[in-house]
Amino acid sequence: MDPILFDSGLGGGWDIARHASGRNGIDLAGYRDCGSAGLDMQVVPGRSCVMVVDVGDGLDIDTGSDRWAAGGVVTGLSPGAVRIRGSRVDCVEVRLSPVQVYELLGTAVSSATAPDELWGEPVRRLREQLATATWDQRFTLTDAFVMQRFSYRPAPEVVASWERILASHGRVHVGELAQMCGWSRKRLWSRFTAQIGVTPKRAAMLARFDRAVKALGAGMAAAEVAARRGYADQSHLHRETVQFAGRTPAELAGEGNIRSRREPLHYR
Incomplete structure (x- = not known):
């Protein structure tokens, strides 16, 4: 596992742990606000889905079009930044691929939703168990919760298409994917969207954007990101960054409280 990275602006009072399933x-990953620092963080779309179960004071979830208080959140691949706020965060986060989300639910998660709406009483019992558990116990309980619910099988052609999109960093056409699967474009579009949560074209855009966010965060200039990450030009990168994150590339690179869903939540 990679080492835990503490952001320079994090300050004291945070207890952070990581675990491989x-x-x-x-x-x-586990995060506990021991110093009442509070959380206000924007999470932008990426190549992963995220499930957060909070046992603190609850989270305020703002998708731009909807806002609610909940004991956690599950995000799909659907574009749109999600803002998460909390006065005393104490949570376990699970990162999964959209294929694994389908294996859990038998359907895609196309937007942010509360875990209770997906699993009801079982996730409420999990939250009760997590409240008094150590990090090791929390990871064991959460891992078991997830593993026990893998009961659905996505179409192999959909899985192969998703993996091809990732391997190409989004530089693949729908026609190529359809030919690889032996399906018509219409059938691929329909099955892929139903099981992944976005169209193949949108999935490719997100795979490319995920790499762009990481490069911008590492300090790469926007013009270089556009040239190296598969964009037609810098204006193309600008349009998609505003579309997916609600920010310009410069703003995205400069705001430390924005993180891609590909990585565990790191708080500032």
């Missing part, structure tokens, strides 16, 4: 591709 027994299932490939799933990572867990």
